[in-house]
Amino acid sequence: MFNFSIVTEWIHNLLASFMPGWLTTTVECVLIGVGLLLVYSLLALFYIYYERKICAFIQCRLGPNRVGPMGLLQVFADMFKMLIKELITINNTDKFLFALAPYLVIIASMLSFACLPWGNGLQVINFNIGIFFLIAVSSIGVLGILLAGWSSNNKYTLIGAMRSGAQMVSYELSIGLSIITMVCLAGTMSIPGIVEAQENGWFIFTGHIPAIIAFIIYLIAGTAETNRGPFDLPEAESELTAGYHTEYSGIHFGFFYLAEYLNLFIVSGVAALLFFGGWMPFHVPGWEGFNDIMNYIPSPIWFIGKAIIISAIIIWFKWTFPRLRIDQLLTLEWKYLLPINLVNLVLMVLVVVYNLHF
Amino acid sequence: MTLLDIFGIQDNGLLALTAALTGAGLVFLAMWVAGLISPRSFNPQKGEAYECGIPTRGNSQTRFSVGYYLFAILFLMFDVETVFLFPWAVRVRELGTDGLLSIAVFFGILVLGLVYAWRKGALEWK
Numbered sequence: 001m002f003n004f005s006i007v008t009e010w011i012h013n014l015l016a017s018f019m020p021g022w023l024t025t026t027v028e029c030v031l032i033g034v035g036l037l038l039v040y041s042l043l044a045l046f047y048i049y050y051e052r053k054i055c056a057f058i059q060c061r062l063g064p065n066r067v068g069p070m071g072l073l074q075v076f077a078d079m080f081k082m083l084i085k086e087l088i089t090i091n092n093t094d095k096f097l098f099a100l101a102p103y104l105v106i107i108a109s110m111l112s113f114a115c116l117p118w119g120n121g122l123q124v125i126n127f128n129i130g131i132f133f134l135i136a137v138s139s140i141g142v143l144g145i146l147l148a149g150w151s152s153n154n155k156y157t158l159i160g161a162m163r164s165g166a167q168m169v170s171y172e173l174s175i176g177l178s179i180i181t182m183v184c185l186a187g188t189m190s191i192p193g194i195v196e197a198q199e200n201g202w203f204i205f206t207g208h209i210p211a212i213i214a215f216i217i218y219l220i221a222g223t224a225e226t227n228r229g230p231f232d233l234p235e236a237e238s239e240l241t242a243g244y245h246t247e248y249s250g251i252h253f254g255f256f257y258l259a260e261y262l263n264l265f266i267v268s269g270v271a272a273l274l275f276f277g278g279w280m281p282f283h284v285p286g287w288e289g290f291n292d293i294m295n296y297i298p299s300p301i302w303f304i305g306k307a308i309i310i311s312a313i314i315i316w317f318k319w320t321f322p323r324l325r326i327d328q329l330l331t332l333e334w335k336y337l338l339p340i341n342l343v344n345l346v347l348m349v350l351v352v353v354y355n356l357h358f
Numbered sequence: 359m360t361l362l363d364i365f366g367i368q369d370n371g372l373l374a375l376t377a378a379l380t381g382a383g384l385v386f387l388a389m390w391v392a393g394l395i396s397p398r399s400f401n402p403q404k405g406e407a408y409e410c411g412i413p414t415r416g417n418s419q420t421r422f423s424v425g426y427y428l429f430a431i432l433f434l435m436f437d438v439e440t441v442f443l444f445p446w447a448v449r450v451r452e453l454g455t456d457g458l459l460s461i462a463v464f465f466g467i468l469v470l471g472l473v474y475a476w477r478k479g480a481l482e483w484k
Contacts, residue, residue, distance in 0.1 A: 189444065
């Protein structure tokens with residue numbers, strides 16, 4: 001596999017050859033920031049188009065097809081429209097919290113975005129407890145949503161935010177426990193470490209039945225965590241107008257929209273990391289020629305490709321299942337997913353300790 | 359392992375700060391651009407809360423159902439459990455059967471907690 005740290009190392013040496021140390025680090029941090037921003041916004045634009053096309057396919061429509069070739073420029077037009085809409089200030093809002101909420105939502109998604117393994121040597125934040133850090137920062141997002149709902153001073157937003165809070169904290173348990181299940185198998189929490197542990201077979205293949213159960217639970221909990229699909233009660237249009245972001249207008253609303261799509265990518269990216277080997281190509285032990293051919297495909301393509309395919313499943317959920325009620329939602333989590341997850345964790349531990357895996 | 363770090367920067371706190379500042383910068387820049395190019399118009403009706411066109415009655419930042427609070431408490435209990443399980447999960451292979459037995463006690467108490475909450479009806483949405 002091509003190691004991208006050769007490129008970054010080369011840029012580092014080039015910069016260090018004519019700059020003092022502190023300036024080099026600053027320039028590199030700016031480069032990382034610009035890179036993150038570019039990938040972030042491009043992926044958001046791609047996801048909006050992608051979801052609209054899948055939705056259209058499921059509903060036997062064509063989807064966006066007028067602006068640009070195959071409607072590709074529609075998302076740019078939408079983004080621009082959002083930018084030129086008026087920012088309405090509401091009378092009785094808590095001004096500071098109202099302005100702070102989008103910052104928290106975007107910062108949380110940007111931090112977890114930077115943790116993902118983009119490719120061989122393309123890891124931005126690389127803590128040795130990487131996956132733990134990822135869970136920690138992604139849970140800041142719920143604070144932003146609660147603040148948005150509370151500060152708007154509107155009954156709909158308050159109910160939406162409370163539902164969202166109850167839903168996100170409940171399903172975070174399932175995400176945490178299925179991640180623990182996979183950490184048991186990997187034996188490390190570092191994100192490159194988890195990827196390298198899957199060199200001879202992705203965890204979904206080597207982890208027996210517990211890994212498959214963990215994947216299914218992760219997928220359900222991840223859908224709930226992004227407030228999507230059958231779990232979109234926080235923004236149930238038919239009851240709550242738009243839920244927690246009812247009072248936001250223009251680009252202010254756009255941030256919540258952006259973060260929702262990026263969280264979809266992050267959830268699928270973490271699923272790709274934990275169960276489908278991150279950027280690791282598809283290897284079959286013993287098939288040397290096949291493995292060599294697979295190694296020719298660059299690692300970022302593997303990672304983004306896997307994440308996009310997993311998101312297709314989550315989008316498919318959204319356009320297939322009807323919305324749940326809140327009592328059904330909480331029953332599903334606390335009475336089904338959590339006990340199943342605990343049993344699954346014990347199963348996985350037995351598999352790991354007595355070396356029953358492949 | 360220096361090759362795996364981006365630009366050879368070892369300080370992950372700095373990288374996390376960069377990512378957080380990038381997020382904040384995105385919001386700030388977009389708000390600034392929108393403030394420059396978006397129209398402005400004033401109307402006393404515009405500032406009212408959007409509640410079906412009927413004037414809002416009372417304050418909305420008020421008390422709400424205690425059910426949400428109950429689930430938050432339950433979440434706290436199980437989330438702390440998850441945090442305690444992480445260090446053990448990393449070493450589970452090395453600790454072997456001994457570690458399994460010791461964690462079984464901890465795990466058993468937490469499962470008892472879940473069973474207690476279940477029997478008390480704390481998991482019912484009312």
